[in-house]
Amino acid sequence: xxxxxxxxxxxxxxxxxxxxxxxxxxxxxxxxxxxxxxxxxxxxxxxxxxxxxxxxxxxxxxxxxxxxxxxxxxxxxxxxxxxxxxxxxxxxxxxxxxxxxxxxxxxxxxxxxxxxxxxxxxxxxxxxxxxxxxxxxxxxxxxxxxxxxxxxxxxxxxxxxxxxxxxxxxxxxxxxxxxxxxxxxxxxxxxxxxxxxxxxxxxxxxxxxxxxxxxxxxxxxxxxxxxxxxxxxxxxxxxxxxxxxxxxxxxxx
Numbered sequence: 001x002x003x004x005x006x007x008x009x010x011x012x013x014x015x016x017x018x019x020x021x022x023x024x025x026x027x028x029x030x031x032x033x034x035x036x037x038x039x040x041x042x043x044x045x046x047x048x049x050x051x052x053x054x055x056x057x058x059x060x061x062x063x064x065x066x067x068x069x070x071x072x073x074x075x076x077x078x079x080x081x082x083x084x085x086x087x088x089x090x091x092x093x094x095x096x097x098x099x100x101x102x103x104x105x106x107x108x109x110x111x112x113x114x115x116x117x118x119x120x121x122x123x124x125x126x127x128x129x130x131x132x133x134x135x136x137x138x139x140x141x142x143x144x145x146x147x148x149x150x151x152x153x154x155x156x157x158x159x160x161x162x163x164x165x166x167x168x169x170x171x172x173x174x175x176x177x178x179x180x181x182x183x184x185x186x187x188x189x190x191x192x193x194x195x196x197x198x199x200x201x202x203x204x205x206x207x208x209x210x211x212x213x214x215x216x217x218x219x220x221x222x223x224x225x226x227x228x229x230x231x232x233x234x235x236x237x238x239x240x241x242x243x244x245x246x247x248x249x250x251x252x253x
Contacts, residue, residue, distance in 0.1 A: 049064065049068075049069070049070040049077060050070060050075070050076045050077065051063060051064065051076060051077050052076040052077055052078040061082065062080055063077065064077050065077055065079050065082065065084075065085075067079070067082075067084055067085050067087075067090065068084065072094060073217065073220035073221045073223075073224050074220075074221055074224035074225060074228070091187070092159075094188075095159060095187065095188055097224070097227070097228075098188050098223075098224065098227065099155075099188075100227075100231060101223070101224065101226075101227020101228060101230060101231055102223075102227060104227060104230035104231040104233070104234045105226060105227060105230040107230070107234055108230050108233050108234065108237075110122075111237060111246075111247060112247060112248065115246060115247075115248050116248065116253075121241070121246045121249075122237070122241075122246065123241040123246075159187065162182065162187065183195075183196075183202065183209045183211055184201070184202070184211040184216055185211075186216070189201075189216065189220065191209060191211050191216070192209045193209050196209070200215065200219060201215045201216040201219050202215070202216070
């Protein structure tokens with residue numbers, strides 16, 4: 001109290017707003033019976049950006065490009081050519097990487113299963129489609145062009161105009177727009193009862209799909225890592241096929 005009184009006297013002598021502040025502090029201390037405890041302010045430090053060459057520090061845009069802030073799943077700052085400087089292009093490249101990665105994952109499984117089932121190398125299966133499936137080459141090609149063209153055209157339009165394809169006329173067999181609605185709100189991850197029937201990234205409550213943000217982020221990272229590995233595997237398969245070899249043959253199977 002002695003120090004407070006001295007400060008008050010000094011404030012009265014010097015005048016100004018300092019006096020009012022000191023008086024308010026003194027009154028608050030008396031009413032509370034003790035000095036108000038100090039609040040400890042702790043600010044969480046921002047997580048450091050991950051690097052594709054962790055041992056190298058610095059390096060400018062080659063190692064740590066400023067247009068990659070680590071917000072994308074699997075972002076390790078790898079863009080040596082700077083093709084993602086434009087945010088619009090970066091969004092498109094991520095969409096392309098995701099779709100190509102999903103096709104690559106399906107292709108890797110199909111190559112192993114198809115050859116194990118029929119004994120025909122994957123790069124020769126087009127010449128003998130009946131050994132893998134009971135359809136002719138023309139039937140497979142026409143079906144793929146029709147169905148894939150329809151689905152890809154819807155995805156293309158939805159990329160530039162989100163939620164535009166969630167309409168009843170676009171899904172004539174289901175008669176419901178809910179199946180093709182984006183339940184997560186993230187481009188490329190529709191979720192919902194139609195695209196996530198097992199509830200890996202959400203739950204169903206009273207028939208309504210509710211996305212789980214934590215599960216979704218973990219699955220995004222796992223998917224893009226597996227997608228990149230699958231694309232690299234396909235690149236290796238192409239080189240093997242140029243030499244007349246197959247993945248199973250390379251494994252001695």
